[in-house]
Amino acid sequence: MIKLEGISKKFGDSTALENVSLDIKRGEFVALLGPSGCGKSTTLMILAGLLQPTSGKVYFDGKIVNHVEPKDRDIGMVFQSYALYPHMTVLDNIAFPLKQRKVKKKERHQKAQEIAAMLQIDQLTDRMPSQLSGGQQQRVAMARALAKDPLFLLLDEPMSNLDARLKVDVRDEIRRLQLKLGITTIIVTHDQEEAMAVADKIAILQNGKIQQYGTPDELFMKPVNLFVAHFMGNPPMNILKCDLLRNGNERILRGDGFDYKLLSTKKLNTEFKGTKVALGARPHHLQISKVQLENSIPAKVVLVEQLGREKLIKVMLGDNENTTNFIRILSPSDLNVSYNERVYLTLDSEAIHIFDEETGKVIT
Incomplete structure:
Protein backbone atom coordinates (compact mmCIF):
# COMPACT_ATOMS: atom_id res chain seq x y z
CA MET A 1 0.00 0.00 0.00
CA ILE A 2 1.16 3.53 -0.84
CA LYS A 3 -0.01 6.55 1.10
CA LEU A 4 0.69 10.22 0.56
CA GLU A 5 -0.24 12.36 3.55
CA GLY A 6 -0.37 16.15 3.18
CA ILE A 7 2.41 16.32 0.60
CA SER A 8 3.50 19.80 -0.46
CA LYS A 9 6.45 20.75 -2.62
CA LYS A 10 7.86 24.22 -3.24
CA PHE A 11 10.59 25.33 -5.62
CA GLY A 12 11.56 28.73 -4.26
CA ASP A 13 8.40 30.84 -4.27
CA SER A 14 6.61 28.47 -6.64
CA THR A 15 4.28 25.79 -5.24
CA ALA A 16 4.27 22.60 -7.31
CA LEU A 17 2.14 20.52 -4.90
CA GLU A 18 -0.18 21.66 -2.14
CA ASN A 19 -1.44 19.29 0.57
CA VAL A 20 -1.77 16.23 -1.65
CA SER A 21 -3.13 13.11 0.06
CA LEU A 22 -3.66 9.79 -1.68
CA ASP A 23 -4.25 6.15 -0.73
CA ILE A 24 -3.29 3.43 -3.20
CA LYS A 25 -4.12 -0.18 -2.36
CA ARG A 26 -1.85 -3.10 -3.10
CA GLY A 27 -2.30 -4.31 -6.68
CA GLU A 28 -4.09 -1.18 -7.90
CA PHE A 29 -3.25 0.60 -11.14
CA VAL A 30 -3.52 4.35 -10.52
CA ALA A 31 -3.12 7.17 -13.05
CA LEU A 32 -1.96 10.67 -12.14
CA LEU A 33 -3.70 12.75 -14.79
CA GLY A 34 -3.66 16.42 -15.66
CA PRO A 35 -2.27 19.14 -17.94
CA SER A 36 1.38 20.15 -18.10
CA GLY A 37 2.58 21.79 -14.89
CA CYS A 38 -0.18 20.38 -12.69
CA GLY A 39 2.20 18.48 -10.36
CA LYS A 40 1.77 14.90 -11.51
CA SER A 41 5.43 14.27 -12.40
CA THR A 42 6.54 15.98 -9.19
CA THR A 43 4.31 13.55 -7.26
CA LEU A 44 5.93 10.60 -9.05
CA MET A 45 9.45 11.92 -8.35
CA ILE A 46 8.59 12.20 -4.66
CA LEU A 47 7.29 8.62 -4.65
CA ALA A 48 10.51 7.49 -6.33
CA GLY A 49 12.65 9.38 -3.80
CA LEU A 50 14.18 11.60 -6.50
CA LEU A 51 12.63 14.67 -4.85
CA GLN A 52 12.05 15.41 -1.17
CA PRO A 53 8.67 16.91 -0.21
CA THR A 54 8.72 20.30 1.49
CA SER A 55 6.18 18.90 3.95
CA GLY A 56 4.09 15.78 4.39
CA LYS A 57 4.83 12.06 4.61
CA VAL A 58 5.18 9.18 2.15
CA TYR A 59 4.31 5.68 3.39
CA PHE A 60 5.11 2.33 1.76
CA ASP A 61 3.25 -0.48 3.50
CA GLY A 62 2.81 1.63 6.62
CA LYS A 63 6.45 2.74 6.88
CA ILE A 64 7.59 6.33 6.35
CA VAL A 65 10.07 6.41 3.45
CA ASN A 66 10.73 10.15 3.13
CA HIS A 67 14.45 9.71 3.71
CA VAL A 68 14.89 6.26 2.15
CA GLU A 69 17.20 6.35 -0.89
CA PRO A 70 15.62 5.59 -4.31
CA LYS A 71 17.67 2.39 -4.67
CA ASP A 72 16.28 1.11 -1.38
CA ARG A 73 12.58 1.82 -2.09
CA ASP A 74 11.96 -1.43 -4.00
CA ILE A 75 10.52 0.35 -7.05
CA GLY A 76 10.83 -0.13 -10.78
CA MET A 77 10.64 2.99 -12.93
CA VAL A 78 10.09 3.58 -16.63
CA PHE A 79 10.94 7.06 -17.88
CA GLN A 80 9.49 8.98 -20.82
CA SER A 81 12.84 8.77 -22.63
CA TYR A 82 13.27 5.01 -21.79
CA ALA A 83 16.92 5.80 -20.82
CA LEU A 84 18.37 2.60 -22.29
CA TYR A 85 22.15 2.12 -22.27
CA PRO A 86 23.18 2.46 -25.95
CA HIS A 87 26.38 0.38 -25.59
CA MET A 88 24.55 -2.62 -24.07
CA THR A 89 22.48 -5.30 -25.76
CA VAL A 90 18.80 -5.65 -24.93
CA LEU A 91 19.60 -8.60 -22.67
CA ASP A 92 22.22 -6.64 -20.73
CA ASN A 93 19.92 -3.63 -20.45
CA ILE A 94 17.21 -5.79 -18.90
CA ALA A 95 19.68 -7.54 -16.60
CA PHE A 96 21.43 -4.35 -15.44
CA PRO A 97 19.44 -3.87 -12.18
CA LEU A 98 20.36 -7.45 -11.23
CA LYS A 99 24.03 -6.77 -12.04
CA GLN A 100 23.90 -3.87 -9.58
CA ARG A 101 22.63 -6.33 -6.98
CA LYS A 102 25.66 -8.56 -7.64
CA VAL A 103 23.54 -11.37 -9.11
CA LYS A 104 25.71 -13.85 -11.03
CA LYS A 105 25.81 -13.40 -14.79
CA LYS A 106 24.17 -16.71 -15.68
CA GLU A 107 21.35 -16.18 -13.20
CA ARG A 108 20.65 -12.59 -14.19
CA HIS A 109 20.68 -13.40 -17.91
CA GLN A 110 18.25 -16.25 -17.32
CA LYS A 111 15.94 -13.90 -15.42
CA ALA A 112 16.26 -11.24 -18.14
CA GLN A 113 15.40 -13.80 -20.80
CA GLU A 114 12.25 -14.83 -18.87
CA ILE A 115 11.11 -11.22 -18.56
CA ALA A 116 11.85 -10.60 -22.24
CA ALA A 117 9.70 -13.60 -23.18
CA MET A 118 6.87 -12.28 -21.02
CA LEU A 119 6.99 -9.00 -22.97
CA GLN A 120 7.42 -10.80 -26.30
CA ILE A 121 10.85 -9.34 -27.05
CA ASP A 122 12.91 -12.49 -26.40
CA GLN A 123 13.88 -12.62 -30.09
CA LEU A 124 15.49 -9.17 -29.76
CA THR A 125 17.82 -9.78 -26.82
CA ASP A 126 21.04 -9.71 -28.89
CA ARG A 127 20.23 -6.36 -30.53
CA MET A 128 21.37 -2.88 -29.53
CA PRO A 129 18.82 -0.18 -28.59
CA SER A 130 19.55 1.75 -31.80
CA GLN A 131 18.28 -1.24 -33.79
CA LEU A 132 14.85 -1.17 -32.09
CA SER A 133 11.62 0.64 -32.87
CA GLY A 134 10.04 3.00 -30.33
CA GLY A 135 7.59 0.34 -29.20
CA GLN A 136 10.36 -2.23 -28.78
CA GLN A 137 12.48 0.21 -26.76
CA GLN A 138 9.49 0.88 -24.52
CA ARG A 139 9.13 -2.84 -23.83
CA VAL A 140 12.83 -3.16 -23.03
CA ALA A 141 12.52 -0.31 -20.53
CA MET A 142 9.51 -2.03 -18.98
CA ALA A 143 11.36 -5.35 -18.82
CA ARG A 144 14.32 -3.69 -17.10
CA ALA A 145 12.00 -2.16 -14.49
CA LEU A 146 10.39 -5.54 -13.83
CA ALA A 147 13.58 -7.59 -13.74
CA LYS A 148 14.24 -6.94 -10.05
CA ASP A 149 10.69 -7.89 -8.99
CA PRO A 150 9.83 -4.45 -7.57
CA LEU A 151 7.09 -3.91 -5.04
CA PHE A 152 5.84 -0.87 -6.98
CA LEU A 153 6.08 0.14 -10.64
CA LEU A 154 6.23 3.84 -11.57
CA LEU A 155 5.62 4.90 -15.17
CA ASP A 156 6.43 8.46 -16.25
CA GLU A 157 4.52 9.12 -19.51
CA PRO A 158 5.94 5.91 -21.03
CA MET A 159 3.85 6.12 -24.22
CA SER A 160 4.25 9.79 -25.13
CA ASN A 161 6.89 9.04 -27.80
CA LEU A 162 4.78 6.44 -29.62
CA ASP A 163 2.45 6.97 -32.56
CA ALA A 164 -1.31 6.74 -31.99
CA ARG A 165 -1.79 3.15 -33.24
CA LEU A 166 1.20 1.79 -31.34
CA LYS A 167 0.04 3.54 -28.16
CA VAL A 168 -3.11 1.41 -28.14
CA ASP A 169 -1.12 -1.82 -28.49
CA VAL A 170 1.41 -0.86 -25.82
CA ARG A 171 -1.14 0.34 -23.27
CA ASP A 172 -3.04 -2.93 -23.70
CA GLU A 173 0.19 -4.82 -23.10
CA ILE A 174 1.00 -2.77 -19.98
CA ARG A 175 -2.47 -3.40 -18.55
CA ARG A 176 -2.31 -7.14 -19.36
CA LEU A 177 1.07 -7.41 -17.69
CA GLN A 178 -0.01 -5.46 -14.62
CA LEU A 179 -3.04 -7.68 -14.14
CA LYS A 180 -0.95 -10.81 -14.60
CA LEU A 181 1.72 -9.77 -12.10
CA GLY A 182 -0.62 -7.98 -9.67
CA ILE A 183 1.99 -5.27 -9.17
CA THR A 184 0.95 -1.90 -7.71
CA THR A 185 1.44 0.55 -10.58
CA ILE A 186 1.30 4.34 -10.89
CA ILE A 187 1.36 6.01 -14.29
CA VAL A 188 1.74 9.72 -15.06
CA THR A 189 -0.08 10.88 -18.18
CA HIS A 190 -1.75 13.91 -19.71
CA ASP A 191 -3.88 11.68 -21.97
CA GLN A 192 -7.29 11.04 -20.39
CA GLU A 193 -8.09 8.22 -22.86
CA GLU A 194 -4.89 6.46 -21.85
CA ALA A 195 -5.69 6.89 -18.15
CA MET A 196 -9.25 5.58 -18.56
CA ALA A 197 -8.03 2.59 -20.59
CA VAL A 198 -5.50 1.26 -18.08
CA ALA A 199 -6.24 2.58 -14.58
CA ASP A 200 -8.39 1.24 -11.77
CA LYS A 201 -8.45 4.75 -10.30
CA ILE A 202 -7.48 8.20 -11.54
CA ALA A 203 -6.28 11.22 -9.59
CA ILE A 204 -6.86 14.43 -11.56
CA LEU A 205 -4.51 17.25 -10.64
CA GLN A 206 -4.65 20.96 -11.38
CA ASN A 207 -2.34 23.65 -9.99
CA GLY A 208 -0.74 21.18 -7.59
CA LYS A 209 -4.00 19.99 -6.04
CA ILE A 210 -6.01 16.80 -6.48
CA GLN A 211 -9.37 17.81 -7.94
CA GLN A 212 -10.95 14.34 -7.79
CA TYR A 213 -9.83 10.78 -7.11
CA GLY A 214 -11.95 7.81 -8.13
CA THR A 215 -12.68 5.20 -10.78
CA PRO A 216 -12.79 6.23 -14.45
CA ASP A 217 -16.59 5.84 -14.42
CA GLU A 218 -16.94 8.08 -11.36
CA LEU A 219 -14.83 10.83 -12.87
CA PHE A 220 -16.59 10.64 -16.23
CA MET A 221 -20.17 10.32 -14.99
CA LYS A 222 -19.97 12.29 -11.72
CA PRO A 223 -17.38 15.07 -12.03
CA VAL A 224 -17.16 17.21 -8.90
CA ASN A 225 -16.26 20.44 -10.69
CA LEU A 226 -15.97 22.14 -14.07
CA PHE A 227 -12.29 21.29 -14.50
CA VAL A 228 -12.84 17.55 -14.12
CA ALA A 229 -15.98 17.67 -16.27
CA HIS A 230 -14.19 19.35 -19.16
CA PHE A 231 -10.92 17.42 -18.84
CA MET A 232 -12.51 13.97 -18.88
CA GLY A 233 -13.92 12.94 -22.22
CA ASN A 234 -13.06 13.35 -25.88
CA PRO A 235 -14.79 15.33 -27.32
CA PRO A 236 -15.02 17.24 -24.04
CA MET A 237 -18.23 18.02 -22.20
Whole structure:
Protein backbone atom coordinates (compact mmCIF):
# COMPACT_ATOMS: atom_id res chain seq x y z
CA MET A 1 0.00 0.00 0.00
CA ILE A 2 1.16 3.53 -0.84
CA LYS A 3 -0.01 6.55 1.10
CA LEU A 4 0.69 10.22 0.56
CA GLU A 5 -0.24 12.36 3.55
CA GLY A 6 -0.37 16.15 3.18
CA ILE A 7 2.41 16.32 0.60
CA SER A 8 3.50 19.80 -0.46
CA LYS A 9 6.45 20.75 -2.62
CA LYS A 10 7.86 24.22 -3.24
CA PHE A 11 10.59 25.33 -5.62
CA GLY A 12 11.56 28.73 -4.26
CA ASP A 13 8.40 30.84 -4.27
CA SER A 14 6.61 28.47 -6.64
CA THR A 15 4.28 25.79 -5.24
CA ALA A 16 4.27 22.60 -7.31
CA LEU A 17 2.14 20.52 -4.90
CA GLU A 18 -0.18 21.66 -2.14
CA ASN A 19 -1.44 19.29 0.57
CA VAL A 20 -1.77 16.23 -1.65
CA SER A 21 -3.13 13.11 0.06
CA LEU A 22 -3.66 9.79 -1.68
CA ASP A 23 -4.25 6.15 -0.73
CA ILE A 24 -3.29 3.43 -3.20
CA LYS A 25 -4.12 -0.18 -2.36
CA ARG A 26 -1.85 -3.10 -3.10
CA GLY A 27 -2.30 -4.31 -6.68
CA GLU A 28 -4.09 -1.18 -7.90
CA PHE A 29 -3.25 0.60 -11.14
CA VAL A 30 -3.52 4.35 -10.52
CA ALA A 31 -3.12 7.17 -13.05
CA LEU A 32 -1.96 10.67 -12.14
CA LEU A 33 -3.70 12.75 -14.79
CA GLY A 34 -3.66 16.42 -15.66
CA PRO A 35 -2.27 19.14 -17.94
CA SER A 36 1.38 20.15 -18.10
CA GLY A 37 2.58 21.79 -14.89
CA CYS A 38 -0.18 20.38 -12.69
CA GLY A 39 2.20 18.48 -10.36
CA LYS A 40 1.77 14.90 -11.51
CA SER A 41 5.43 14.27 -12.40
CA THR A 42 6.54 15.98 -9.19
CA THR A 43 4.31 13.55 -7.26
CA LEU A 44 5.93 10.60 -9.05
CA MET A 45 9.45 11.92 -8.35
CA ILE A 46 8.59 12.20 -4.66
CA LEU A 47 7.29 8.62 -4.65
CA ALA A 48 10.51 7.49 -6.33
CA GLY A 49 12.65 9.38 -3.80
CA LEU A 50 14.18 11.60 -6.50
CA LEU A 51 12.63 14.67 -4.85
CA GLN A 52 12.05 15.41 -1.17
CA PRO A 53 8.67 16.91 -0.21
CA THR A 54 8.72 20.30 1.49
CA SER A 55 6.18 18.90 3.95
CA GLY A 56 4.09 15.78 4.39
CA LYS A 57 4.83 12.06 4.61
CA VAL A 58 5.18 9.18 2.15
CA TYR A 59 4.31 5.68 3.39
CA PHE A 60 5.11 2.33 1.76
CA ASP A 61 3.25 -0.48 3.50
CA GLY A 62 2.81 1.63 6.62
CA LYS A 63 6.45 2.74 6.88
CA ILE A 64 7.59 6.33 6.35
CA VAL A 65 10.07 6.41 3.45
CA ASN A 66 10.73 10.15 3.13
CA HIS A 67 14.45 9.71 3.71
CA VAL A 68 14.89 6.26 2.15
CA GLU A 69 17.20 6.35 -0.89
CA PRO A 70 15.62 5.59 -4.31
CA LYS A 71 17.67 2.39 -4.67
CA ASP A 72 16.28 1.11 -1.38
CA ARG A 73 12.58 1.82 -2.09
CA ASP A 74 11.96 -1.43 -4.00
CA ILE A 75 10.52 0.35 -7.05
CA GLY A 76 10.83 -0.13 -10.78
CA MET A 77 10.64 2.99 -12.93
CA VAL A 78 10.09 3.58 -16.63
CA PHE A 79 10.94 7.06 -17.88
CA GLN A 80 9.49 8.98 -20.82
CA SER A 81 12.84 8.77 -22.63
CA TYR A 82 13.27 5.01 -21.79
CA ALA A 83 16.92 5.80 -20.82
CA LEU A 84 18.37 2.60 -22.29
CA TYR A 85 22.15 2.12 -22.27
CA PRO A 86 23.18 2.46 -25.95
CA HIS A 87 26.38 0.38 -25.59
CA MET A 88 24.55 -2.62 -24.07
CA THR A 89 22.48 -5.30 -25.76
CA VAL A 90 18.80 -5.65 -24.93
CA LEU A 91 19.60 -8.60 -22.67
CA ASP A 92 22.22 -6.64 -20.73
CA ASN A 93 19.92 -3.63 -20.45
CA ILE A 94 17.21 -5.79 -18.90
CA ALA A 95 19.68 -7.54 -16.60
CA PHE A 96 21.43 -4.35 -15.44
CA PRO A 97 19.44 -3.87 -12.18
CA LEU A 98 20.36 -7.45 -11.23
CA LYS A 99 24.03 -6.77 -12.04
CA GLN A 100 23.90 -3.87 -9.58
CA ARG A 101 22.63 -6.33 -6.98
CA LYS A 102 25.66 -8.56 -7.64
CA VAL A 103 23.54 -11.37 -9.11
CA LYS A 104 25.71 -13.85 -11.03
CA LYS A 105 25.81 -13.40 -14.79
CA LYS A 106 24.17 -16.71 -15.68
CA GLU A 107 21.35 -16.18 -13.20
CA ARG A 108 20.65 -12.59 -14.19
CA HIS A 109 20.68 -13.40 -17.91
CA GLN A 110 18.25 -16.25 -17.32
CA LYS A 111 15.94 -13.90 -15.42
CA ALA A 112 16.26 -11.24 -18.14
CA GLN A 113 15.40 -13.80 -20.80
CA GLU A 114 12.25 -14.83 -18.87
CA ILE A 115 11.11 -11.22 -18.56
CA ALA A 116 11.85 -10.60 -22.24
CA ALA A 117 9.70 -13.60 -23.18
CA MET A 118 6.87 -12.28 -21.02
CA LEU A 119 6.99 -9.00 -22.97
CA GLN A 120 7.42 -10.80 -26.30
CA ILE A 121 10.85 -9.34 -27.05
CA ASP A 122 12.91 -12.49 -26.40
CA GLN A 123 13.88 -12.62 -30.09
CA LEU A 124 15.49 -9.17 -29.76
CA THR A 125 17.82 -9.78 -26.82
CA ASP A 126 21.04 -9.71 -28.89
CA ARG A 127 20.23 -6.36 -30.53
CA MET A 128 21.37 -2.88 -29.53
CA PRO A 129 18.82 -0.18 -28.59
CA SER A 130 19.55 1.75 -31.80
CA GLN A 131 18.28 -1.24 -33.79
CA LEU A 132 14.85 -1.17 -32.09
CA SER A 133 11.62 0.64 -32.87
CA GLY A 134 10.04 3.00 -30.33
CA GLY A 135 7.59 0.34 -29.20
CA GLN A 136 10.36 -2.23 -28.78
CA GLN A 137 12.48 0.21 -26.76
CA GLN A 138 9.49 0.88 -24.52
CA ARG A 139 9.13 -2.84 -23.83
CA VAL A 140 12.83 -3.16 -23.03
CA ALA A 141 12.52 -0.31 -20.53
CA MET A 142 9.51 -2.03 -18.98
CA ALA A 143 11.36 -5.35 -18.82
CA ARG A 144 14.32 -3.69 -17.10
CA ALA A 145 12.00 -2.16 -14.49
CA LEU A 146 10.39 -5.54 -13.83
CA ALA A 147 13.58 -7.59 -13.74
CA LYS A 148 14.24 -6.94 -10.05
CA ASP A 149 10.69 -7.89 -8.99
CA PRO A 150 9.83 -4.45 -7.57
CA LEU A 151 7.09 -3.91 -5.04
CA PHE A 152 5.84 -0.87 -6.98
CA LEU A 153 6.08 0.14 -10.64
CA LEU A 154 6.23 3.84 -11.57
CA LEU A 155 5.62 4.90 -15.17
CA ASP A 156 6.43 8.46 -16.25
CA GLU A 157 4.52 9.12 -19.51
CA PRO A 158 5.94 5.91 -21.03
CA MET A 159 3.85 6.12 -24.22
CA SER A 160 4.25 9.79 -25.13
CA ASN A 161 6.89 9.04 -27.80
CA LEU A 162 4.78 6.44 -29.62
CA ASP A 163 2.45 6.97 -32.56
CA ALA A 164 -1.31 6.74 -31.99
CA ARG A 165 -1.79 3.15 -33.24
CA LEU A 166 1.20 1.79 -31.34
CA LYS A 167 0.04 3.54 -28.16
CA VAL A 168 -3.11 1.41 -28.14
CA ASP A 169 -1.12 -1.82 -28.49
CA VAL A 170 1.41 -0.86 -25.82
CA ARG A 171 -1.14 0.34 -23.27
CA ASP A 172 -3.04 -2.93 -23.70
CA GLU A 173 0.19 -4.82 -23.10
CA ILE A 174 1.00 -2.77 -19.98
CA ARG A 175 -2.47 -3.40 -18.55
CA ARG A 176 -2.31 -7.14 -19.36
CA LEU A 177 1.07 -7.41 -17.69
CA GLN A 178 -0.01 -5.46 -14.62
CA LEU A 179 -3.04 -7.68 -14.14
CA LYS A 180 -0.95 -10.81 -14.60
CA LEU A 181 1.72 -9.77 -12.10
CA GLY A 182 -0.62 -7.98 -9.67
CA ILE A 183 1.99 -5.27 -9.17
CA THR A 184 0.95 -1.90 -7.71
CA THR A 185 1.44 0.55 -10.58
CA ILE A 186 1.30 4.34 -10.89
CA ILE A 187 1.36 6.01 -14.29
CA VAL A 188 1.74 9.72 -15.06
CA THR A 189 -0.08 10.88 -18.18
CA HIS A 190 -1.75 13.91 -19.71
CA ASP A 191 -3.88 11.68 -21.97
CA GLN A 192 -7.29 11.04 -20.39
CA GLU A 193 -8.09 8.22 -22.86
CA GLU A 194 -4.89 6.46 -21.85
CA ALA A 195 -5.69 6.89 -18.15
CA MET A 196 -9.25 5.58 -18.56
CA ALA A 197 -8.03 2.59 -20.59
CA VAL A 198 -5.50 1.26 -18.08
CA ALA A 199 -6.24 2.58 -14.58
CA ASP A 200 -8.39 1.24 -11.77
CA LYS A 201 -8.45 4.75 -10.30
CA ILE A 202 -7.48 8.20 -11.54
CA ALA A 203 -6.28 11.22 -9.59
CA ILE A 204 -6.86 14.43 -11.56
CA LEU A 205 -4.51 17.25 -10.64
CA GLN A 206 -4.65 20.96 -11.38
CA ASN A 207 -2.34 23.65 -9.99
CA GLY A 208 -0.74 21.18 -7.59
CA LYS A 209 -4.00 19.99 -6.04
CA ILE A 210 -6.01 16.80 -6.48
CA GLN A 211 -9.37 17.81 -7.94
CA GLN A 212 -10.95 14.34 -7.79
CA TYR A 213 -9.83 10.78 -7.11
CA GLY A 214 -11.95 7.81 -8.13
CA THR A 215 -12.68 5.20 -10.78
CA PRO A 216 -12.79 6.23 -14.45
CA ASP A 217 -16.59 5.84 -14.42
CA GLU A 218 -16.94 8.08 -11.36
CA LEU A 219 -14.83 10.83 -12.87
CA PHE A 220 -16.59 10.64 -16.23
CA MET A 221 -20.17 10.32 -14.99
CA LYS A 222 -19.97 12.29 -11.72
CA PRO A 223 -17.38 15.07 -12.03
CA VAL A 224 -17.16 17.21 -8.90
CA ASN A 225 -16.26 20.44 -10.69
CA LEU A 226 -15.97 22.14 -14.07
CA PHE A 227 -12.29 21.29 -14.50
CA VAL A 228 -12.84 17.55 -14.12
CA ALA A 229 -15.98 17.67 -16.27
CA HIS A 230 -14.19 19.35 -19.16
CA PHE A 231 -10.92 17.42 -18.84
CA MET A 232 -12.51 13.97 -18.88
CA GLY A 233 -13.92 12.94 -22.22
CA ASN A 234 -13.06 13.35 -25.88
CA PRO A 235 -14.79 15.33 -27.32
CA PRO A 236 -15.02 17.24 -24.04
CA MET A 237 -18.23 18.02 -22.20
CA ASN A 238 -20.17 20.97 -23.61
CA ILE A 239 -20.28 23.81 -21.06
CA LEU A 240 -22.82 26.64 -21.40
CA LYS A 241 -23.11 29.65 -19.09
CA CYS A 242 -26.69 30.25 -17.95
CA ASP A 243 -28.90 32.12 -15.51
CA LEU A 244 -31.02 29.95 -13.25
CA LEU A 245 -34.52 31.42 -13.16
CA ARG A 246 -37.68 30.41 -11.30
CA ASN A 247 -41.18 30.57 -12.71
CA GLY A 248 -43.51 29.24 -10.04
CA ASN A 249 -42.46 25.64 -9.50
CA GLU A 250 -40.47 25.59 -12.71
CA ARG A 251 -36.73 26.18 -12.96
CA ILE A 252 -35.41 27.49 -16.25
CA LEU A 253 -31.85 27.72 -17.52
CA ARG A 254 -31.53 30.78 -19.75
CA GLY A 255 -28.44 31.09 -21.90
CA ASP A 256 -27.39 33.03 -24.98
CA GLY A 257 -30.04 32.02 -27.51
CA PHE A 258 -31.92 29.39 -25.55
CA ASP A 259 -34.17 28.52 -22.61
CA TYR A 260 -34.15 25.04 -21.10
CA LYS A 261 -36.64 23.84 -18.50
CA LEU A 262 -35.15 21.70 -15.73
CA LEU A 263 -37.13 18.62 -14.85
CA SER A 264 -38.25 18.39 -11.24
CA THR A 265 -36.16 15.24 -10.70
CA LYS A 266 -32.98 17.28 -11.01
CA LYS A 267 -32.28 18.45 -7.47
CA LEU A 268 -29.91 21.32 -6.69
CA ASN A 269 -27.51 21.47 -3.77
CA THR A 270 -29.13 23.58 -1.06
CA GLU A 271 -25.77 25.31 -0.44
CA PHE A 272 -26.08 27.01 -3.81
CA LYS A 273 -27.67 30.45 -3.37
CA GLY A 274 -26.79 32.22 -6.63
CA THR A 275 -28.24 32.39 -10.14
CA LYS A 276 -25.12 32.09 -12.33
CA VAL A 277 -24.59 28.49 -13.37
CA ALA A 278 -22.94 26.41 -16.09
CA LEU A 279 -24.84 23.65 -17.87
CA GLY A 280 -22.75 20.63 -18.80
CA ALA A 281 -23.78 17.99 -21.34
CA ARG A 282 -21.60 15.38 -22.98
CA PRO A 283 -21.76 15.13 -26.80
CA HIS A 284 -23.37 11.68 -26.74
CA HIS A 285 -26.11 12.84 -24.35
CA LEU A 286 -27.62 15.22 -26.92
CA GLN A 287 -29.87 14.33 -29.83
CA ILE A 288 -30.57 16.27 -33.01
CA SER A 289 -34.05 16.60 -34.48
CA LYS A 290 -35.22 18.43 -37.60
CA VAL A 291 -38.55 19.22 -35.99
CA GLN A 292 -39.10 21.23 -32.83
CA LEU A 293 -39.94 19.09 -29.81
CA GLU A 294 -41.02 20.06 -26.31
CA ASN A 295 -38.16 21.62 -24.32
CA SER A 296 -35.80 21.42 -27.29
CA ILE A 297 -33.19 24.06 -28.09
CA PRO A 298 -33.01 25.68 -31.57
CA ALA A 299 -29.60 25.61 -33.25
CA LYS A 300 -27.85 25.97 -36.59
CA VAL A 301 -25.32 23.48 -38.01
CA VAL A 302 -21.87 25.02 -38.56
CA LEU A 303 -19.68 21.92 -39.06
CA VAL A 304 -20.07 18.19 -39.73
CA GLU A 305 -17.16 15.77 -39.25
CA GLN A 306 -17.46 12.16 -40.39
CA LEU A 307 -15.74 9.89 -37.85
CA GLY A 308 -16.78 6.56 -39.37
CA ARG A 309 -19.34 5.00 -37.05
CA GLU A 310 -20.37 8.45 -35.79
CA LYS A 311 -20.61 12.05 -36.91
CA LEU A 312 -19.36 14.95 -34.81
CA ILE A 313 -21.72 17.83 -35.45
CA LYS A 314 -20.98 21.35 -34.25
CA VAL A 315 -23.95 23.68 -33.89
CA MET A 316 -24.50 27.31 -32.92
CA LEU A 317 -27.27 28.19 -30.49
CA GLY A 318 -29.60 31.05 -31.39
CA ASP A 319 -29.12 33.43 -34.33
CA ASN A 320 -26.36 35.67 -32.98
CA GLU A 321 -23.33 35.14 -35.25
CA ASN A 322 -21.05 36.44 -32.47
CA THR A 323 -22.26 33.93 -29.91
CA THR A 324 -19.76 31.82 -28.00
CA ASN A 325 -22.41 29.14 -27.44
CA PHE A 326 -21.31 26.28 -29.66
CA ILE A 327 -22.17 22.66 -28.90
CA ARG A 328 -20.72 19.43 -30.24
CA ILE A 329 -22.97 16.40 -30.64
CA LEU A 330 -22.00 12.81 -31.41
CA SER A 331 -24.67 11.35 -33.67
CA PRO A 332 -25.08 8.16 -35.72
CA SER A 333 -23.26 8.36 -39.05
CA ASP A 334 -26.51 7.97 -41.01
CA LEU A 335 -27.93 11.25 -39.65
CA ASN A 336 -28.15 13.57 -42.65
CA VAL A 337 -27.64 17.23 -41.73
CA SER A 338 -25.83 19.94 -43.65
CA TYR A 339 -24.09 23.27 -43.09
CA ASN A 340 -26.36 26.15 -42.02
CA GLU A 341 -29.37 23.84 -41.52
CA ARG A 342 -31.78 24.68 -38.68
CA VAL A 343 -32.06 21.83 -36.15
CA TYR A 344 -33.31 21.29 -32.60
CA LEU A 345 -31.44 19.75 -29.69
CA THR A 346 -32.86 17.60 -26.93
CA LEU A 347 -30.87 16.77 -23.82
CA ASP A 348 -30.81 13.64 -21.72
CA SER A 349 -32.12 15.37 -18.59
CA GLU A 350 -30.80 12.67 -16.27
CA ALA A 351 -27.28 12.97 -17.67
CA ILE A 352 -26.77 16.74 -17.61
CA HIS A 353 -24.65 18.46 -14.96
CA ILE A 354 -25.09 21.90 -13.41
CA PHE A 355 -22.19 23.79 -11.85
CA ASP A 356 -21.92 26.92 -9.76
CA GLU A 357 -20.26 29.33 -12.20
CA GLU A 358 -18.41 31.16 -9.41
CA THR A 359 -16.89 28.18 -7.58
CA GLY A 360 -16.95 25.64 -10.41
CA LYS A 361 -18.42 23.02 -8.07
CA VAL A 362 -21.22 20.72 -9.17
CA ILE A 363 -24.57 21.62 -7.62
CA THR A 364 -26.73 18.72 -8.91
